[in-house]
Amino acid sequence: MGDCEEQLRKQIGELDARLRQLRADKAEKSVIAGEVATRRDLTTRLGALTGVSASSKKESKTIAVKVPKGTRDYTAKDMSVRSEIFQTIVEVFERHGAVTIDTPVFELKEVLTGKYGEDSKLIYDLKDQGGEECSLRYDLTVPFARHVAMSGIPKIKRYHIAKVYRRDQPAMTKGRMREFFQCDFDIAGPYDAMIPDAECVRVAVEVLSQLDVGSFVVKLNHRKILDAIFEVSGVPEDKIRAISSAVDKLDKLPWADVRKEMTEEKGLAGEVADRIGTYVQLRGGPELLETLKAKPELMANAKAQEGVADMELFFRYAAIYNVLGYVSFDMSLARGLDYYTGIIYEAVLVEESERPVVAQAAASAAKKSKSGEVDESQARTGSIAAGGRYDKLVGMFVASRRGKEGRDGVPCVGISFGMERIFSLVMSRRMSQDIKANKTAVYVIAPKDGLLEERMRIATELWDNGIATEFAYKTNPRLATQYSACDADVIPWAVIIGKDELEKGVVLLKNMAEKDASQGNGAVIQRSEMVAELKKRLQA
Amino acid sequence: MGDCEEQLRKQIGELDARLRQLRADKAEKSVIAGEVATRRDLTTRLGALTGVSASSKKESKTIAVKVPKGTRDYTAKDMSVRSEIFQTIVEVFERHGAVTIDTPVFELKEVLTGKYGEDSKLIYDLKDQGGEECSLRYDLTVPFARHVAMSGIPKIKRYHIAKVYRRDQPAMTKGRMREFFQCDFDIAGPYDAMIPDAECVRVAVEVLSQLDVGSFVVKLNHRKILDAIFEVSGVPEDKIRAISSAVDKLDKLPWADVRKEMTEEKGLAGEVADRIGTYVQLRGGPELLETLKAKPELMANAKAQEGVADMELFFRYAAIYNVLGYVSFDMSLARGLDYYTGIIYEAVLVEESERPVVAQAAASAAKKSKSGEVDESQARTGSIAAGGRYDKLVGMFVASRRGKEGRDGVPCVGISFGMERIFSLVMSRRMSQDIKANKTAVYVIAPKDGLLEERMRIATELWDNGIATEFAYKTNPRLATQYSACDADVIPWAVIIGKDELEKGVVLLKNMAEKDASQGNGAVIQRSEMVAELKKRLQA
Structure with missing residues (x-):
């Protein structure tokens, strides 16, 4: 290695x-x-x-010194950048009044069963060692719905940043891992239409604007409008899922290819596909609602009416929230998950969508995947956040508790940020040597004579005064070692002592961030003034 | 329910x-x-x-709405207190220059194999779904050692706060869970004797002093001294583990009971037990070293010499670090884990050890446990942090990589805090209604007429200025609902608007923390001054 x-x-x-x-x-x-x-x-x-x-040199018993496939260690510098990102995100969430909760990393298997469709095969199960059957969580949404149902709370606005697990084929270079972070913000409660929905989009815009991820657009659509389109176009009930998934590829493929998939692969009649085509190629701003309302055959459908009414409200609220400039009403956005019931959205990087070559390559690679389905995480390299409204998920748990279908469910809407993607975007803009993973402000140095106990005494005094301090853990360290520790850990200040300084009751204070810090002696400071002087300089 | x-x-x-x-x-x-x-x-x-x-009312299919045995959800208030605790601890760790790393929640099974002795049966395995055999981490120490060996770094001072998993019999009332947090601080590197060891104890004292957990003492002992005692007392090699575990019970049982266990249950000769007894009942401060050094039969043993030399250094450094008042040299402290090689320590609450009745009850309950072994987590209700030096653990991984026994291992010393215990101690001193889980500073209220869009406009302006703001997600909310939201979420300020205020271009600012806040009208503020005025009041 x-x-x-x-x-x-x-x-x-x-x-x-x-x-x-x-x-x-x-x-x-x-x-x-x-x-x-x-x-x-x-x-x-x-x-x-x-x-x-x-296993290359077997002498004694060999232990594999590696991490499981699809997982990774995060180094101190990784963690430092990750924690900055989390802090930025949490600040936004808390600005909107969210609290955080935590749920176990594994759930009863039956809690996850029937929530993820085909992807259920990717769920990690725990070994049956007696007792309950458990599985590692696949996302944070289902555990959240279980929590809301179980605790009986009528409403909550919460965020949750935690790891989730998918037994997927890992593709590290694409950032697809088996263990990865999700970062979810959800509003649960019986509220008036589109108020929390618009706030979720506002939260997405605040988060993505504040992180250094580049230009983005939040694509929007509404499940009810999409359902209405399929209904009025004449898609048979049993083909809706498959056709919906084909429509979802319109961000990567031209309409001709999608139409071909619908008719040749999925057996849809050509005229049905064409009717779908007149709708799903539409995209734009609020004015698109007028286009839809001008189509009597669509507006005769009750679902379409509900969806359009929702979207009208949404655009009004989005204008107040100053996010109109970030959103794009995109009739081809379908989103994979079954549980969405209203508005759906997905934030994508605009740079990526402007690179047709890359997009086509990704799409054609995806086409070659075994199932013939586009693999979402692979094709949507541009997607950095996504979510929507899911009004029935909590009800699935409440219903089973109460023995009545769908009663007392709590309606929810939320957004989930793709942390690994965001992390790698932010990380790629940072130079490793500029990342300071520690918080150490002062390094205590004795150029010669060791003076270990005196270095300890100074460190103690600085710790007592809340100043992050380190020193070499050697009785007699070399000067070069001490200087290079300051360099490696980007420690801004050194307190330097020698026998002379001890006798005179002074220390030398040296700014290690300055060029040629190893030259010169630094400022002579009375030992009794050391703490005050350092505090002053650290605040500056 | x-x-x-x-x-x-x-x-x-x-x-x-x-x-x-x-x-x-x-x-x-x-x-x-x-x-x-x-x-x-x-x-x-x-x-x-x-x-x-x-399952009480089966009509449709039933899903169990619960969490797996031994796990729990943390509510927003739990999380708020937990995050305060973590913040306090992390501040101490960072003051000492530590960085943080992260490792996967599951490891290759063989990484954990052979590290935990009998407790290996408590390891959670993942189901074999094809591919590698994996297990959930049992602690943070073994993954840390694996990380150090794998990354090839020569030294690191790191902390790690994360969940670990033990398939133990849960006892929620005793705080024993199957999923629980550990919080570890470790110093890895080839340093001079006892310098990092003394700092770990200093870190423990800083952390426990700053958390509101009550009075505590850090008990100390040294593996080499303990080994020497067993050797010079004449304990047969194969009985050392069992005798060591009996000695460890001296904090809960009188010597007579421990002696009985050694001789009657574990077949030790009476005179051997008595020789052990002259040592392990000793406890005190640095002066205990003189007592040991006055025992020629002990000091003839090389391990005893090394251990005593270490402890002499430790006490010198501990004096400089101002922690002598918190430590107690206790020759009965043995600690269960095999991998310790030098100093060992354990912080206990002093209140608990002053309750002999409780301690005896716990000890006798522990005696009744199936294995006849004292169950650590049950008997040591007073233990809130523990650790020691483990110089060979990293070497186990390096050796297997390099094919040579023990070569190039990185010596380590560390301390682990018992988070669930600390959490329940801190939580028990907090009143639920005093815990503010959200950060919301302002609630925008319209006493009548709804004024939804105007409330949204004000919220947007406050969000834009970094002020955490909420409002009712209803077009026409009741006043009582809006006031009670402020109460329930302990929101200090309300911005109140009505048609009159809108016409006059003003808002009312009301301090909701004041008694009878629902009375009176609040201060009239120009709408253009709202942000500045709120910022001023929030800073005060």
């Missing part, structure tokens, strides 16, 4: 140097983006590097 | 009222402690309440 890892690290280092140069030279965006993509690839490969030499 | 839950909630509510009264009356500590214990019991029962009515 060592060699391969070393080589990868070397490559990344060289790439970083090149990227710095390109940025300094203000090179073309696309050139930089290409290098950044390469770097991301190298980084994920490095992350996925899994102790291959484990 | 509803009724039972309601009853529990009612009982807790009544208890809270009584507790408030007792505290106001400055009642005896023990009386309050009794009520607090009862409340904790009720709370955990409430938490563990698991949709019992699921």
